[in-house]
Amino acid sequence: xxxxxxxxxxxxxxxxxxxxxxxxxxxxxxxxxxxxxxxxxxxxxxxxxxxxxxxxxxxxxxxxxxxxxxxxxxxxxxxxxxxxxxxxxxxxxxxxxxxxxxxxxxxxxxxxxxxxxxxxxxxxxxxxxxxxxxxxxxxxxxxxxxxxxxxxxxxxxxxxxxxxxxxxxxxxxxxxxxxxxxxxxxxxxxxxxxxxxxxxxxxxxxxxxxxxxxxxxxxxxxxxxxxxxxxxxxxxxxxxxxxxxxxxxxxxxxxxxxxxxxxxxxxxxxxxxxxxxxxxxxxxxxxxxxxxxxxxxxxxxxxxxxxxxxxxxxxxxxxxxxxxxxxxxxxxxxxxxxxxxxxxxxxxxxxxxxxxxxxxxxxxxxxxxxxxxxxxxxxxxxxxxxxxxxxxxxxxxxxxxxxxxxxxxxxxxxxxxxxxxxxxxxxxxxxxxxxxxxxxxxxxxxxxxxxxxxxxxxxxxxxxxxxxxxxxxxxxxxxxxxxxxxxxxxxxxxxxxxxxxxxxxxxxxxxxxxxxxxxxxxxxxxxxxxxxxxxxxxxxxxxxxxxxxxxxxxxxxxxxxxxxxxxxxxxxxxxxxxxxxxxxxxxxxxxxxxxxxxxxxxxxxxxxxxxxxxxxxxxxxxxxxxxxxxxxxxxxxxxxxxxxxxxxxxxxxxxxxxxxxxxxxxxxxxxxxxxxxxxxxxxxxxxxxxxxxxxxxxxxxxxxxxxxxxxxxxxxxxxxxxxxxxxxxxxxx
Amino acid sequence: xxxxxxxxxxxxxxxxxxxxxxxxxxxxxxxxxxxxxxxxxxxxxxxxxxxxxxxxxxxxxxxxxxxxxxxxxx
Numbered sequence: 001x002x003x004x005x006x007x008x009x010x011x012x013x014x015x016x017x018x019x020x021x022x023x024x025x026x027x028x029x030x031x032x033x034x035x036x037x038x039x040x041x042x043x044x045x046x047x048x049x050x051x052x053x054x055x056x057x058x059x060x061x062x063x064x065x066x067x068x069x070x071x072x073x074x075x076x077x078x079x080x081x082x083x084x085x086x087x088x089x090x091x092x093x094x095x096x097x098x099x100x101x102x103x104x105x106x107x108x109x110x111x112x113x114x115x116x117x118x119x120x121x122x123x124x125x126x127x128x129x130x131x132x133x134x135x136x137x138x139x140x141x142x143x144x145x146x147x148x149x150x151x152x153x154x155x156x157x158x159x160x161x162x163x164x165x166x167x168x169x170x171x172x173x174x175x176x177x178x179x180x181x182x183x184x185x186x187x188x189x190x191x192x193x194x195x196x197x198x199x200x201x202x203x204x205x206x207x208x209x210x211x212x213x214x215x216x217x218x219x220x221x222x223x224x225x226x227x228x229x230x231x232x233x234x235x236x237x238x239x240x241x242x243x244x245x246x247x248x249x250x251x252x253x254x255x256x257x258x259x260x261x262x263x264x265x266x267x268x269x270x271x272x273x274x275x276x277x278x279x280x281x282x283x284x285x286x287x288x289x290x291x292x293x294x295x296x297x298x299x300x301x302x303x304x305x306x307x308x309x310x311x312x313x314x315x316x317x318x319x320x321x322x323x324x325x326x327x328x329x330x331x332x333x334x335x336x337x338x339x340x341x342x343x344x345x346x347x348x349x350x351x352x353x354x355x356x357x358x359x360x361x362x363x364x365x366x367x368x369x370x371x372x373x374x375x376x377x378x379x380x381x382x383x384x385x386x387x388x389x390x391x392x393x394x395x396x397x398x399x400x401x402x403x404x405x406x407x408x409x410x411x412x413x414x415x416x417x418x419x420x421x422x423x424x425x426x427x428x429x430x431x432x433x434x435x436x437x438x439x440x441x442x443x444x445x446x447x448x449x450x451x452x453x454x455x456x457x458x459x460x461x462x463x464x465x466x467x468x469x470x471x472x473x474x475x476x477x478x479x480x481x482x483x484x485x486x487x488x489x490x491x492x493x494x495x496x497x498x499x500x501x502x503x504x505x506x507x508x509x510x511x512x513x514x515x516x517x518x519x520x521x522x523x524x525x526x527x528x529x530x531x532x533x534x535x536x537x538x539x540x541x542x543x544x545x546x547x548x549x550x551x552x553x554x555x556x557x558x559x560x561x562x563x564x565x566x567x568x569x570x571x572x573x574x575x576x577x578x579x580x581x582x583x584x585x586x587x588x589x590x591x592x593x594x595x596x597x598x599x600x601x602x603x604x605x606x607x608x609x610x611x612x613x614x615x616x617x618x619x620x621x622x623x624x625x626x627x628x629x630x631x632x633x634x635x636x637x638x639x640x641x642x643x644x645x646x647x648x649x650x651x652x653x654x655x656x657x658x659x660x661x662x663x664x665x666x667x668x669x670x671x672x673x674x675x676x677x678x679x680x681x682x683x684x685x686x687x688x689x690x691x692x693x694x695x696x697x698x699x700x701x702x703x704x705x706x707x708x709x710x711x712x713x714x715x716x717x718x719x720x721x722x723x724x725x726x727x728x729x730x731x732x733x
Numbered sequence: 734x735x736x737x738x739x740x741x742x743x744x745x746x747x748x749x750x751x752x753x754x755x756x757x758x759x760x761x762x763x764x765x766x767x768x769x770x771x772x773x774x775x776x777x778x779x780x781x782x783x784x785x786x787x788x789x790x791x792x793x794x795x796x797x798x799x800x801x802x803x804x805x806x807x
Contacts, residue, residue: 389780
């Protein structure tokens with residue numbers, strides 16, 4: 001039977017690199033039941049022994065404060081639902097940061113499971129003058145210690161050998177190394193005895209190590225869970241036990257840390273030599289610029305401008321490529337498939353719809369590439385350091401910056417990333433405002449509107465482009481609105497004191513191409529999957545709603561007009577032009593008579609103050625399940641509307657040439673209309689997947705409902721103000 | 734007794750006592766900020782808060798309000 005091993009370690013120790021090197025392409029991800037912490041696992045075959053390796057989330061200790069930290073502890077104690085019992089641990093330590101890394105190892109040794117220690121980043125440690133004698137360390141810890149440079153592949157063979165010994169059952173389990181006071185042992189014993197008596201009401205047995213955590217972590221997750229299950233009477237008993245265990249000394253948590261660090265120092269005195277002085281590293285040098293008062297702030301702002309300008313400039317050629325491919329496809333289908341329902345569905349529905357969405361893949365890839373690079377090189381922690389004070393003004397902590405920034409790629413990973421925010425109120429506030437960040441799915445709307453209607457003028461000696469600036473303004477709008485919203489939420493629904501901001505600043509490192517590529521691939525493929533499933537389905541539905549009932553009476557009426565034109569006009573060029581106009585009117589008449597057209601007309605009065613006609617209203621309505629659908633829907637609507645000039649196949653041109661149905665000389669899209677559409681999409685929560693994620697993370701329906709409602713109101717009001725103000729400023733002329 | 738938030742950049746000292754309780758104390762402890770730890774203040778963020786320190790061989794950032802809970806030896 002295959003065994004189960006767990007990969008454990010602090011954050012930023014290169015755990016992912018070790019995991020990738022060991023499991024290669026056999027990785028999979030899943031979810032833990034009840035919570036949504038990713039369960040990452042891969043298959044291992046070592047010396048004929050098969051095993052599953054589970055990559056547990058990074059943690060600094062077993063004192064869990066948040067649900068995702070609890071996953072680590074529960075899995076290690078074999079109490080995690082949906083997780084097989086763990087047969088052994090692979091603990092990754094950062095050799096260049098050995099002191100703090102040994103702290104958690106002292107806790108892991110107490111689990112009494114076989115352990116292999118991988119001493120990663122030996123090269124960095126050596127550069128800093130830290131010398132670790134792996135043999136002596138192994139001797140002292142009683143478990144194998146393998147020196148490693150995981151990203152270079154150095155030491156992987158030895159690691160595999162040590163792990164195959166573990167799988168063969170040749171390793172003795174780790175042993176508790178730290179000795180706590182007699183009064184603490186006594187308290188654990190009386191708690192255990194008490195819980196033994198409550199086994200039936202609890203429905204499970206509580207292990208000594210869990211009891212130890214319940215005792216030591218005041219207000220921690222282990223305590224809360226037990227008190228919730230057993231009631232306040234147990235809480236009072238626990239308080240009494242703590243009083244006895246403290247012995248009038250400092251808090252239990254402080255006593256634990258003191259004992260463990262004393263052990264860490266003993267171990268280090270035996271096996272580690274390091275310079276007395278703080279080594280001046282390359283990271284220090286970089287930080288003296290990047291976190292500098294003036295230079296650091298300028299760099300941060302410059303970086304943000306750069307990212308958005310580049311997304312705009314770089315993606316162009318790639319987007320044209322995608323566009324061209326779909327244009328060819330559409331032509332090919334037109335020549336093969338005879339005119340009728342099928343051709344209309346393929347060309348006007350599927351190809352126009354899915355193509356119109358996939359064209360934005362290059363921009364999404366570039367944006368996720370930037371985010372992955374910043375994450376992997378270590379700049380994200382600096383960004384949190386720079387932004388904490390600023391986010392503090394709306395009651396959030398710097399940690400909220402990372403989920404917020406991720407939300408620019410997609411709200412879903414952003415909301416999932418809020419798990420690193422330990423405080424519940426802070427986390428919920430972050431979740432509620434994260435969808436206000438302009439995610440990559442909004443990019444399509446911005447791009448098409450900007451490209452079609454915002455003049456491509458350059459300002460400031462040609463360095464900045466008005467189109468790029470408009471794009472930045474749209475991203476800025478989400479942030480600007482998020483500030484008062486978050487502030488209000490923290491003052492009302494989520495009142496409470498500010499959560500802590502105690503964060504490791506990892507050393508800068510050169511981003512690992514493999515890690516970055518995996519992240520970008522995940523974003524890109526998720527987008528394509530959405531285009532292939534949800535958007536595909538919506539496209540067909542919207543097409544069908546726009547095509548049917550396709551009344552024969554309308555076709556007959558225009559057939560009659562066509563034959564009249566043929567009889568009256570002799571000159572071929574003139575006839576062709578006349579027939580084209582008739583075709584356009586026919587398509588328009590069909591669309592207006594279609595189910596979608598009728599619904600659009602019905603709701604149009606609501607959107608009239610935003611400057612929208614029934615087609616824009618229809619497109620906005622159709623994109624509530626997934627906002628990127630709007631481009632596809634506009635494509636379908638305006639193609640079917642017969643306003644496509646055969647010389648200009650792009651949607652951009654089509655939109656530029658669109659006019660009001662009742663006044664063909666009046667252009668439909670003006671700058672105010674384009675702006676009001678962009679503002680509406682910037683502020684509206686048109687994403688069923690995001691709302692479902694909020695439901696999953698908050699475990700209540702009222703939070704997605706709340707998010708949806710407040711954002712829809714904001715979007716409408718925002719678009720209304722934008723249209724009315726910009727029209728009065730004369731931008732419409 | 735001075736507290737850590739009163740230190741200037743490049744100033745070094747040793748932790749004498751950790752005040753406070755709950756989450757803040759817990760986080761500081763598992764990051765190694767406990768009695769006897771040697772600490773060096775490196776810098777303050779552009780807006781004056783948070784601050785960055787060097788402790789137990791790595792870099793840590795914390796707010797001044799949290800550093801105010803760290804009593805330093807004289």
